[in-house]
Amino acid sequence: MIGIGVSTGICSGHIFKYEKKTIVVEKVSVTDTKLELERFNTNLDISEKQIQEIMINSNAEIAQIFEAHLEILRDPEMKSSIEGIITDEVINAEYAVKQVIDGYVTMFEAIEDEYIRERAADLKDIAERILNNLLGNSDVDLKAINEPTIFLAHDLTPSETAQLNKKYVLGFITEIGGKTSHSAIMARTLEIPAIVGIGDVFPTLETGDFVIMNGETGEFIINPDDQTVASFEEKKLALELERDIWNQFKNKESITASGEHIEIAANIGSAEDLDAVLSKGAEGIGLFRTEFLYMGKSDFPDEATQLGVYKAVLERMGDKPVVIRTLDIGGDKELDYFDMPKELNPFLGNRAIRLCLGHKDMFKVQLRALLKSSIYGNLHIMLPMIATVDELREAKELIREVENELKIEKIEVADYKLGIMLEIPAAVFAANILAKEVDFFSIGTNDLIQYTFAADRMNDNVSYLYQPYNPSLLNMIDFVSKAAHKAGIWVGMCGEMCSEVNAIPLLIGLGLDELSMNASSILKTRYMMSKINKKDAKALLDRALECENQAQVLALTEEYLGGL
Amino acid sequence: MKSASVTIKNPTGLHARPASDFCKLANSLGCDIKLEKEGKAINGKSVIAIMSLGVGQGSTLQIRTEGEGEEEALNSLVSYFDTLED
Numbered sequence: 305m306i307g308i309g310v311s312t313g314i315c316s317g318h319i320f321k322y323e324k325k326t327i328v329v330e331k332v333s334v335t336d337t338k339l340e341l342e343r344f345n346t347n348l349d350i351s352e353k354q355i356q357e358i359m360i361n362s363n364a365e366i367a368q369i370f371e372a373h374l375e376i377l378r379d380p381e382m383k384s385s386i387e388g389i390i391t392d393e394v395i396n397a398e399y400a401v402k403q404v405i406d407g408y409v410t411m412f413e414a415i416e417d418e419y420i421r422e423r424a425a426d427l428k429d430i431a432e433r434i435l436n437n438l439l440g441n442s443d444v445d446l447k448a449i450n451e452p453t454i455f456l457a458h459d460l461t462p463s464e465t466a467q468l469n470k471k472y473v474l475g476f477i478t479e480i481g482g483k484t485s486h487s488a489i490m491a492r493t494l495e496i497p498a499i500v501g502i503g504d505v506f507p508t509l510e511t512g513d514f515v516i517m518n519g520e521t522g523e524f525i526i527n528p529d530d531q532t533v534a535s536f537e538e539k540k541l542a543l544e545l546e547r548d549i550w551n552q553f554k555n556k557e558s559i560t561a562s563g564e565h566i567e568i569a570a571n572i573g574s575a576e577d578l579d580a581v582l583s584k585g586a587e588g589i590g591l592f593r594t595e596f597l598y599m600g601k602s603d604f605p606d607e608a609t610q611l612g613v614y615k616a617v618l619e620r621m622g623d624k625p626v627v628i629r630t631l632d633i634g635g636d637k638e639l640d641y642f643d644m645p646k647e648l649n650p651f652l653g654n655r656a657i658r659l660c661l662g663h664k665d666m667f668k669v670q671l672r673a674l675l676k677s678s679i680y681g682n683l684h685i686m687l688p689m690i691a692t693v694d695e696l697r698e699a700k701e702l703i704r705e706v707e708n709e710l711k712i713e714k715i716e717v718a719d720y721k722l723g724i725m726l727e728i729p730a731a732v733f734a735a736n737i738l739a740k741e742v743d744f745f746s747i748g749t750n751d752l753i754q755y756t757f758a759a760d761r762m763n764d765n766v767s768y769l770y771q772p773y774n775p776s777l778l779n780m781i782d783f784v785s786k787a788a789h790k791a792g793i794w795v796g797m798c799g800e801m802c803s804e805v806n807a808i809p810l811l812i813g814l815g816l817d818e819l820s821m822n823a824s825s826i827l828k829t830r831y832m833m834s835k836i837n838k839k840d841a842k843a844l845l846d847r848a849l850e851c852e853n854q855a856q857v858l859a860l861t862e863e864y865l866g867g868l
Numbered sequence: 869m870k871s872a873s874v875t876i877k878n879p880t881g882l883h884a885r886p887a888s889d890f891c892k893l894a895n896s897l898g899c900d901i902k903l904e905k906e907g908k909a910i911n912g913k914s915v916i917a918i919m920s921l922g923v924g925q926g927s928t929l930q931i932r933t934e935g936e937g938e939e940e941a942l943n944s945l946v947s948y949f950d951t952l953e954d
Contacts, residue, residue, distance in 0.1 A: 375888060380895075381914030411920050419883055420919055427916075602879055640879065 307477065307502030309522035310488035314540040315474040315497050316516035316533065319509055322446070322454035322464075327435050332382035332396040344397040352377055354433065357464045365493050369462045369486055372423070376430055382408070398438050405431040408556055425486065429461035449473065458506065460487040470494055475517050477502060477524060481803045493518075499524055550827035554585045560812055560831045568830055569625070569820040573797055575616045580823040585830075588625040590746065590820020591686075591798040592617060594632055594670070603641050604666060610673035618681025625748065627684040627798075627820070629725065634659040651760070659765055660696055671706045675717045683720040685805050688744060690724040693737050700741065715809045725798075726784055727751035735784045739791035746820070747781060749799030756780065772801040773857040778810065778848055783814045796820060806861040808832045813845030835868050869934040870942045875926070878952040879935030882923035886952055891915040893948055900947065912945075 334340045355374055359367045375381070382404060405427055412424035425768035436439075446467045449455075455468060455476040465487045468476065475494060481487060481500030491498035497519025509515075509526065516536045518526035558568040569590030571580040581589070597605045597613060618626050634655025638644055647653035660667040674685055685703075690696050705721070710717055715741055723744035726732055732752070739745065749772060754761060756777060759769035771777065781797075788795035796818030801807050803825035811819060812833065821829065844864050848857045876882060882890060894901045894912045897924060901912030905927060910917040912931070933941045 372888070375891070379914050379916050381911045381917045408916055408920070415920075415922065423919065468887055602877065 305504060305505070305524055305526070306498040307522045307524070308483060309482075309498075309518065309520045310483050310500050311491035311496060311498040312479075312520040313475065313495070313497030314516070314518050314520075314536060315454065315535060317454045317474045319456050319511055319513045319515055320449055321506070321509060321511040322455060322457040323506075324458065325430065325441065327439070327441070329398045329402045329435065330396075331399045333394055334390075334396055337391050337394055338396075339395050341387055343438070344386065344390065344401070347434055348377065349381070350437050351433050354437075360462070362466065363493060366462075366466065366490055369465075369490075373426055373430055373462075376423075376426060377434075398435055401431060401434050401438070404440075405434075422486075425461070425579045429463050432461065433463060433664070446800060447656070454517060456505070456509060462486045462490060465490045465494075468494075468496070470496060475499075475519060477505075477515075477517065479503060494763075530585070550831050553827050553834070554583075555832040556585075556830065556834075558587060558833055560836050560841075561780050561840050562831055564812075564838050566812065566816065566833065567796070568826055568833075569627070569796070569818055570823050570826060571820050572617075575613055575620075576616065577823065578620050582620070584823045584826040586624075586823065586826055588627070588682075588818070588820075589617065589621060590625075590627050590796055590818055592626060592628045594629060594631055598631060598633060598639055601639075601641070604669065607669050607673045607676075608672060611676050612801075613679045614673060614677035614683075618677055618683060621681055623682050624684045625684055625721075627686050627744075628674060629686045629688050630657070630667070630674070631660055632656040632688040651754070657687050657695060657699060658689065659700075661695065664702060668700065668706055668750040671703055672710065673722070675703075675707055675710055676715060678718040678720040679716055683718075684723060684744065685720060686723045686725060686744075687726060688725045688748070689751075690738070691728045691730045693722070693734060693741065696724060696738060696741055715799075722763060723793075725751075727755065729756050729780070732780045732784055735787035736790070739787050739793055743795065744793050745784060745795040746787050746818075747784060747795065747797040747799065747816075749777075749797060749801040752799070753777060753801075771805070772807065773810075773848075773861070774852040775849055775851045775853070775857060778814070778845070778857070780846075781814050781816075782849060790817065794818060796865070803829065805832060805865065809836050809841045809844050809861060809864055810848060812836055812838060813841035813843075813848075840864070850861060869932060871930060871932040871939045872946050873928060873930050874921055874946055874949045875928050876923055876949070876952070877925065881925050881927065882921070882929075885922075888916055889949060890945075891918060893945065897933075897937065897941040897944070899907045899933050899938045899941050901941065902932040902934075904930040904932065912932050923939055 324486050352374065355370050359370045385404045386400045389403055390397055408426050409424045412427065446464060449469060449472045452472055452474050455473050457784055458479045458616045459481060460478055476491065477495035478487060478500045479502060485500065488498060488500055497517060499517055499519060499522050513526055515524050515526050516528055516533060557565060559565050566585045569587040571591040572578065572589055573579060573593045607733040614628060633639065634644060634653065677683060687699050707717055721743040723742050723746060724738060725748045726745050727748035731738060752771055753772060757769040757771060759766040761767050761770040784794050794817040797816055798820040799812065802819040803821040808829060819829065844860060848860055851857045872893050880886060891913060901943065903912045903921065905921050905923060910921055931942060931945050
């Protein structure tokens, strides 16, 4: 069977089927409404204390979910509505609570807003908490788990998830839910493997059934045969071993077996990604996408906002290089506040540097912020989508203009480096000319492959043409690398190709000086690199450049990696 | 009683964070606070009520404050709306 894998890891164990007691609330008349109001208010206090206790024992991400619970619990409107029903109808608190919160849930669920619909789930969780407290139902079911189990539930509220004891709950499976549901987020934070949205399995599974689950792929197998268990166990062991080995490379330098240093940097989309990047020991930022500053806003970000973000990233990285790419937007990525005409072919249209050079006033704001940030760290400015040397010269002229303006304003600009993305075939074959104009190149493989093979990789019918190992592409990279080194500048790569195991020996053979990837691939790459001898990589590359097609290249790299 | 009218400029409207932040501010003020949209008035200290009002971008809201410090309260609530950006 298969569900949605939301938290990675492999585990096996016996099912604990969580059959939630339906909370039965009856309408009962009371004799003393004052006493009933007191009972209700005491229970609010108890609920509040319980939530605060969960928050104390949680990390920031989980605490935030419960912070929202507290806010609702303290809502004056909800409180007075419940009290109103108790007093007016002379009835029990349970009934009033259910009446009021059910009303809110119905109302929230009808609103076309994802955030508010999520709050409906929070409201249900809160209602359950208050009702269980009022009825004296304990949550004994969850805390009673005292042996390793795989927890199976229809759904898990944040409150229930927070109660799961990590010592005994090896993983959990729920019938409903998605990648962004609260319980999925919590599973990832708690580092418990989890699968959600598997559908109606309650009739087929019983407490005690043995299952194995893979929280990455979403696969799980009920009562597997010995052979399947063995193969899962093997995968699990290999995964753990691999992680252990990779972790040893956290604070090491990125060097090949023959001693050459190749910088391993990270791609980031916002300053928040820095924690993950630093924890994996990145030697720099090879691509900082600045689009997030512009998207989802009501107007262009001003200079101060941009400067704040650039400064924060540069300062955090110290003297490590930080490559910030100027705005790469247009065509498919639109901004609400910026009127961009519809284009027939957005990927070949007015985007990135083309758009920026056409809107110099807008572009100058970003350039000003970038140049001002130069005093805070090791700044590298990178221009995307350069096709010709004329575009590059026009951009450089604009940068000079901004620099002069800052000089006149007596604002300090420190040393910085300027480079370009190589992602258009025309620029690849102009690399000899372009290299004389800049300090570095970074090859953007995703777009370069798309433009080289004239194939949109999101289009299933032509996605087979997305071929990073095709000799055509390798020859282009080889050309760029030689041109860069001839001019004495460094050349890196940022793109998904960098994080592929098969690509590592080829990229080393190509003589790239920097590889920039997602934080999660850094340790694996550094480990692989340490096993590869540059001379062997060079020999492998020479053979690959002579191949006829991608399949032949892959056969070579697999053979090479298998012999390591 | 003091009252003022504001127009919501940010794209998310008075949902999510902004609703919660507004509510926190309202609860820190001593006087009564009402929000009115298209004739429907709600308690400005209730995050549930604010979210259920469905205040999107472009909505016009009437803020009413009554009681101790009503004038300063109104000023700080109005200026809260000026700070809303996203």
